[in-house]
Amino acid sequence: MPLEIAQRVDAKGLSCPMPIVKTAQAVKSMVSGQLLEVLATDAGSTKDFAAWSKATGNELVESSVEGGVYRFVLRRK
Amino acid sequence: MTAVAEPAMPIVDEPIVAPAPASEDDGATKAKDVLLICYSGELEKTWATMILASTSAAMGVKTRVFVTFWGLQTFVKDSKRITGQNWMQKMMSFMQRPGVSHRKLSKMNFLGMGPWMMGTLAKQYKVASPKELLEVALALGVEFIPCQMTMDMFGLKREDLIDGMGEPVGAATVIGLMTEGSAPLFI
Numbered sequence: 001m002p003l004e005i006a007q008r009v010d011a012k013g014l015s016c017p018m019p020i021v022k023t024a025q026a027v028k029s030m031v032s033g034q035l036l037e038v039l040a041t042d043a044g045s046t047k048d049f050a051a052w053s054k055a056t057g058n059e060l061v062e063s064s065v066e067g068g069v070y071r072f073v074l075r076r077k
Numbered sequence: 078m079t080a081v082a083e084p085a086m087p088i089v090d091e092p093i094v095a096p097a098p099a100s101e102d103d104g105a106t107k108a109k110d111v112l113l114i115c116y117s118g119e120l121e122k123t124w125a126t127m128i129l130a131s132t133s134a135a136m137g138v139k140t141r142v143f144v145t146f147w148g149l150q151t152f153v154k155d156s157k158r159i160t161g162q163n164w165m166q167k168m169m170s171f172m173q174r175p176g177v178s179h180r181k182l183s184k185m186n187f188l189g190m191g192p193w194m195m196g197t198l199a200k201q202y203k204v205a206s207p208k209e210l211l212e213v214a215l216a217l218g219v220e221f222i223p224c225q226m227t228m229d230m231f232g233l234k235r236e237d238l239i240d241g242m243g244e245p246v247g248a249a250t251v252i253g254l255m256t257e258g259s260a261p262l263f264i
Contacts, residue, residue, distance in 0.1 A: 013203050014203050014205075015202055015203050015204040015205070016128070016132075016204075017128050017131055017132040017135065017205075017210075018203075018205055020132055020135050020136070021131055021132070021135045021213050021217070023135070024134075024135035024136070024137075024217065025135075025216075025217070051136075052135070052136055055136040055137060055138065056136055056137040057137075
């Protein structure tokens with residue numbers, strides 16, 4: 001079953017800490033179980049999103065990189 | 078040749094067992110509070126304070142920033158030019174313009190050339206400015222707490238400070254938060 005993305009955040013080009021900040025703001029408007037997709041180009045974001053997921057309890061479902069664009073899929077806890 | 082005497086009592090009488098790691102998903106694990114102490118009014122340290130405060134709040138951690146001494150100058154409204162009650166307090170604000178948008182670098186300020194270059198680089202690399210990050214931090218619920226003593230010393234009134242700041246407190250409140258487990262960071 002393909003994952004249904006409920007909301008998207010385009011943080012491409014933004015530097016620390018804005019991708020995380022925008023993600024935190026987006027998650028607030030979602031309901032439990034919904035998926036959020038975040039696109040970023042900040043090279044530190046792989047570790048940052050893993051840390052954010054661990055600290056907030058929102059599951060990091062997918063973490064990938066393609067052509068310098070990092071893609072994260074998070075499930076709202 | 079004398080043999081080394083065996084210790085009469087074992088130094089460790091019980092095997093040392095590492096504490097069990099906290100359950101990953103018990104749902105009750107509460108993140109520690111973070112307490113930043115914003116002491117400096119310099120541009121670079123103001124930036125660090127704003128980045129850490131907004132990130133901490135974005136990570137779901139209760140975040141407080143105690144704002145004291147030169148740090149409090151950052152939290153005066155940008156539109157205020159001269160603050161204070163007596164000539165010396167007024168002179169202080171004249172010599173170093175208050176407000177988050179008027180911070181200076183501690184080194185390489187070169188009459189504003191350094192901050193201008195920092196601002197230009199930040200824009201180029203899409204780094205949010207201290208002012209933008211301050212707005213984000215307030216929106217994410219960061220509590221900025223002014224130091225009462227600093228307000229008195231600089232002759233600052235509540236209406237001189239930006240909207241949304243907490244009640245002014247003293248050092249005892251800050252130490253109290255640390256003893257209750259807030260992770261402190263002095264900037």
